[in-house]
Amino acid sequence: xxxxxxxxxxxxxxxxxxxxxxxxxxxxxxxxxxxxxxxxxxxxxxxxxxxxxxxxxxxxxxxxxxxxxxxxxxxxxxxxxxxxxxxxxxxxxxxxxxxxxxxxxxxxxxxxxxxxxxxxxxxxxxxxxxxxxxxxxxxxxxxxxxxxxxxxxxxxxxxxxxxxxxxxxxxxxxxxxxxxxxxxxxxxxxxxxxxxxxxxxxxxxxxxxxxxxxxxxxxxxxxxxxxxxxxxxxxxxxxxxxxxxxxxxxxxxxxxxxxxxxxxxx
Amino acid sequence: xxxxxxxxxxxxxxxxxxxxxxxxxxxxxxxxxxxxxxxxxxxxxxxxxxxxxxxxxxxxxxxxxxxxxxxxxxxxxxxxxxxxxxxxxxxxxxxxxxxxxxxxxxxxxxxxxxxxxxxxxxxxxxxxxxxxxxxxxxxxxxxxxxxxxxxxxxxxxxxxxxxxxxxxxxxxxxxxxxxxxxxxxxxxxxxxxxxxxxxxxxxxxxxxxxxxxxxxxxxxxxxxxxxxxxxxxxxxxxxxxxxxxxxxxxxxxxxxxxxxxxxxxxxxxxxxxxxxxxxxxxxxxxxxxxxxxxxxxx
Numbered sequence: 001x002x003x004x005x006x007x008x009x010x011x012x013x014x015x016x017x018x019x020x021x022x023x024x025x026x027x028x029x030x031x032x033x034x035x036x037x038x039x040x041x042x043x044x045x046x047x048x049x050x051x052x053x054x055x056x057x058x059x060x061x062x063x064x065x066x067x068x069x070x071x072x073x074x075x076x077x078x079x080x081x082x083x084x085x086x087x088x089x090x091x092x093x094x095x096x097x098x099x100x101x102x103x104x105x106x107x108x109x110x111x112x113x114x115x116x117x118x119x120x121x122x123x124x125x126x127x128x129x130x131x132x133x134x135x136x137x138x139x140x141x142x143x144x145x146x147x148x149x150x151x152x153x154x155x156x157x158x159x160x161x162x163x164x165x166x167x168x169x170x171x172x173x174x175x176x177x178x179x180x181x182x183x184x185x186x187x188x189x190x191x192x193x194x195x196x197x198x199x200x201x202x203x204x205x206x207x208x209x210x211x212x213x214x215x216x217x218x219x220x221x222x223x224x225x226x227x228x229x230x231x232x233x234x235x236x237x238x239x240x241x242x243x244x245x246x247x248x249x250x251x252x253x254x255x256x257x258x259x260x261x262x263x264x265x266x
Numbered sequence: 267x268x269x270x271x272x273x274x275x276x277x278x279x280x281x282x283x284x285x286x287x288x289x290x291x292x293x294x295x296x297x298x299x300x301x302x303x304x305x306x307x308x309x310x311x312x313x314x315x316x317x318x319x320x321x322x323x324x325x326x327x328x329x330x331x332x333x334x335x336x337x338x339x340x341x342x343x344x345x346x347x348x349x350x351x352x353x354x355x356x357x358x359x360x361x362x363x364x365x366x367x368x369x370x371x372x373x374x375x376x377x378x379x380x381x382x383x384x385x386x387x388x389x390x391x392x393x394x395x396x397x398x399x400x401x402x403x404x405x406x407x408x409x410x411x412x413x414x415x416x417x418x419x420x421x422x423x424x425x426x427x428x429x430x431x432x433x434x435x436x437x438x439x440x441x442x443x444x445x446x447x448x449x450x451x452x453x454x455x456x457x458x459x460x461x462x463x464x465x466x467x468x469x470x471x472x473x474x475x476x477x478x479x480x481x482x483x484x485x486x487x488x489x490x491x492x493x494x495x496x497x498x499x500x501x502x503x504x505x506x507x508x509x510x511x512x513x514x515x516x517x518x519x520x521x522x523x524x525x526x527x528x529x530x531x532x533x534x535x536x537x538x539x540x541x542x543x544x545x546x547x548x549x550x551x552x553x554x555x556x557x558x559x560x561x562x563x564x
């Protein structure tokens with residue numbers, strides 16, 4: 001199960017992108033998301049795609065791995081394409097069946113939406129492929145610090161995110177363990193009819209949920225027993241340090257944002 | 267027929283950059299009706315090896331033959347249900363594998379999947395429960411209401427209830443107290459010797475299994491580095507630390523006796539009782555010799 005879910009896992013190739021400050025990567029990601037939303041034409045989207053491929057290549061992780069990260073969302077992408085094709089009208093008629101017709105504007109809007117989503121998912125995977133959950137958490141905490149004045153606790157939010165990120169693979173492992181036990185006793189999900197599949201998956205919910213709560217309780221007890229208090233001052237084991245490389249990385253993303261806006265207007 | 271592994275390799279996440287090879291070019295031949303112990307340091311591939319025997323994992327290279335079922339890497343799979351009916355697999359941390367609403371439902375899950383009638387399944391469940399020393403009053407309880415030790419025993423019982431021909435257990439004694447561990451090993455030994463079942467046990471406690479195992483496999487870095495009988499393991503025990511294992515106390519004691527009395531040709535005594543008895547015999551013989559010498563010199 002975890003083998004299929006690549007997003008959220010660190011793939012350490014020791015590239016320059018891996019060594020960047022997580023705050024730089026998070027900022028770049030926000031800029032990238034803004035650029036993806038702003039890209040409304042083929043030239044803007046294609047230049048963004050070329051830029052994404054270049055950054056992905058810098059991570060030394062095969063491009064196929066990024067595509068695999070987006071694979072679980074292919075049904076959703078297909079759904080978006082169909083909805084856009086059905087909803088958006090205009091341009092020339094490409095296909096007609098009775099009263100229904102597929103317009104070129106609908107197909108183009110659908111393809112734009114799918115490409116935008118694929119770019120966003122693949123590129124978000126870059127963040128988790130190149131940053132360990134701990135560093136990501138640290139980066140998030142650092143970025144949220146200015147909001148402390150508004151009553152938002154960055155420590156609480158980053159702790160929640162960090163634990164959630166760590167629990168996803170743990171819970172998937174737990175579910176896989178039970179599914180393996182069921183398969184070894186003659187109920188292999190792959191060999192069962194759909195109705196039975198649904199029943200077996202429902203049977204997973206209770207033990208996996210109970211186990212997640214138990215893990216959470218154990219984790220809280222373990223942290224408290226080792227002196228952890230939310231809000232108490234703590235020193236960082238590996239403090240973050242911002243370098244010129246980080247500034248350059250963010251600057252490149254600012255430029256690509258400006259480029260997308262410029263292409264959109266002219 | 268038994269179990270044969272020919273040039274078997276297994277890689278997790280084989281098609282991703284996170285791939286990890288757990289088994290490398292493994293060649294194994296396990297006879298039916300024997301009790302085999304598998305030992306090795308953490309990450310040596312023991313658990314992966316066991317999961318190949320039940321078809322839970324499929325080889326990424328080579329061929330696994332269990333009884334009359336052959337699983338070849340890259341080929342279309344046969345139906346696995348007949349294999350799983352005959353090979354019962356107890357995973358590591360089996361207490362995490364109970365999922366039904368009551369213990370009884372969990373115990374009958376396997377037998378019902380393999381075509382037993384509800385009455386037959388219930389009878390098998392009770393028999394397995396009794397074999398594991400659990401009370402019938404627990405049958406109506408939710409598995410999560412059982413204690414840690416009870417859950418582990420219940421998970422083992424859920425596999426015993428299927429009455430498989432081959433029993434494969436991944437560290438079944440971990441977290442059980444010593445009495446329960448000894449009882450479990452004796453039960454598995456009895457199933458092997460009296461009912462002809464093939465039993466394969468992964469263990470870190472070599473000392474406890476040494477008196478019972480017919481054959482040993484030592485795994486290191488995804489490969490079996492030793493395969494053979496206890497005698498062979500005793501002779502090559504000095505290499506165990508190289509594989510991340512400590513030399514079992516019973517083997518160390520036997521080596522002491524062997525060196526002191528020149529017992530190299532003898533079958534080693536590896537249980538505490540057998541060792542103590544042999545040591546007593548040897549000391550009595552020594553004492554008699556000394557007495558005779560005294561008598562003669564007088």
